Amino acid sequence: MEPSTVLVQAEALKDFCRQIFVHLGETPANAATITDVLVAADLRGVDSHGVARLGFYVEKIRLGVIHPNAPYQIVHEAPATALLDAGAGMGQPVSYRAMEMAIEKANRCGIGCVTVRNSNHFGIAGYYAMMALEAGCIGVAMTNSAIFVVPTFGRDPMLGTNPIAVAAPAGAERPYVLDMATSTVPFGKLEIYDRLEKPMPLGWAADENGAPTQDATRVIHNMHSAPIRGGLTPLGGDGELLSGHKGYGLALLVELLSGVLSGALTSDQVYPVTASGEHLPAGLGHIFMALQVEAFRPLVDFQASLDDLERRLKSAPKAAGQDRIYIHGEKEFEQAERRERDGIPLNRKVWDEIVKIGAELGLQFPK
């Protein structure tokens, strides 16, 4: 059912992508960070946010939306907070630095919070949240994005998929890693139903009248038209019956914290294009937080409590027909272990595009 795949080892993929980003103007250090974030997505099974995005980044660099190797600036700083301006650079290096700063501040003050404006797509939010784990911190990362989500009772998309990622360090058990879009499903799920030409479940998306629809092909067509109408529902679906207004509220919360607090553009404003067709910097915003567990209680006690809670949840009685209760991040850790060992199965089209991008830069994937 899936198109054919090419099996690639993570390290080889990282090496190749690093070279591509260096050729596109990034420093080796920045290129390594960008690549690590991208391949982490592929390892964890979030294929939509991995090297499949390489073409997207290359296009944005060529359009002038992304300025490679742009220096970030610290705009404001307080003991536990900072605001960075990413200078329209790639989202990953500035986000990595912002999370490092949040952790440093948490080590000094108990909690740290760093927002970023004038940035670009930063990859998977979970990567930055997980940076906190080794420091014994709880990590939080959020970002706004291009518009996809229709507010409750609305017709048009006004909010991004605006993900929330939180990671917390366990002891013997796996860390808790929530990394969720605040839409019911990601856009990629609609693309799967479109390819299969099957009706998608009701509650995932709204048509051009803002009405619930099972027609994935139609929604995708609408999302690629101008003006864009309809789109993804917020978590909880259409209307208020299953509390779609809560998902809408969470999407707006992420918008507030990553877009408005940082002074970035909001999801309905990002990726601006002038009347004459010139592409301006994307203007995305992010927020990163770290809570130093030791400021509240000994880390070993916290880890023991989280281990116990995870075990009680996993060993709790199952619903009829189910044999497993998951902790958030568990599936992704298992996937990453498999793919570290066996290689990453890249979609043939994705693979072909990476090879083509490399070839245009005079690079060949090592045999």
Added chain:
Amino acid sequence: MEPSTVLVQAEALKDFCRQIFVHLGETPANAATITDVLVAADLRGVDSHGVARLGFYVEKIRLGVIHPNAPYQIVHEAPATALLDAGAGMGQPVSYRAMEMAIEKANRCGIGCVTVRNSNHFGIAGYYAMMALEAGCIGVAMTNSAIFVVPTFGRDPMLGTNPIAVAAPAGAERPYVLDMATSTVPFGKLEIYDRLEKPMPLGWAADENGAPTQDATRVIHNMHSAPIRGGLTPLGGDGELLSGHKGYGLALLVELLSGVLSGALTSDQVYPVTASGEHLPAGLGHIFMALQVEAFRPLVDFQASLDDLERRLKSAPKAAGQDRIYIHGEKEFEQAERRERDGIPLNRKVWDEIVKIGAELGLQFPK
């Protein structure tokens, strides 16, 4: 359809409830805080968390679960964080103080975060989040609770309704105030369908096998049985089709931040009873955060951006058949204005219970 109501003015209700709590052993200052939080819920239309809870608090005081006028202790403090032990006192006074501390810390450090352990039911989370508004801060409040929510693929309730409340200051527009349980709906919605003897929407609750059910009466019966089986679904409903695992993840996030980080009991452990039937302190945990907007950008700029975003959302095209898009908190502000002016319509049973509680303490509601 609704039982008859008694119209009571907010100030008279506060006066009476204050006297009740003073007679139950609270200081006048604590009694004022408790009452203000309770009546704020009634004003905002969250009737389940208002004075309807008076009997619940009285019962917990009589059982020794709540220790009236217990002093709180600062267990740990860092520049931007603190952990308080509520000493098994009422949840409202310690939560009020914790949010004050979070705001003070945000004023000095840019962000402040205070957790509370060994506490009790604190009323509506939104009350504390909204305390941040006057200080030009974004406020956050979360708490764990008794078990109601079944984890994805589970059969039994393991998590509380674990609310998330966030408030952000706007300028000319109303503040954004999200105050949401991480369950699809509150338990009170099932009670409405039970009274009406109507099937409730699919996706709200699970039966004693963990299977989706429309039988509210059955779920309520199960929730009042021992051992408890079935319960509310997390936001997103049963299974993963509409992303119930995200709501489960949010409930677990609140558990982590309010229960595990503070060293409180978790939702599946709170309200412990010994083998001999003795009720121990509830052991609930909360977390409060404040972000000082001025640490990131001028408050007036933030307010102007939030105003603009709210206006764009509210004036966006509506779905077919809809005439209004709401900002979170808007309905509650409008309800509070009406009820401040016209009085609070208390359910007759709730009114009778309040009068009875007062009478037992020798208090009479002023004519």
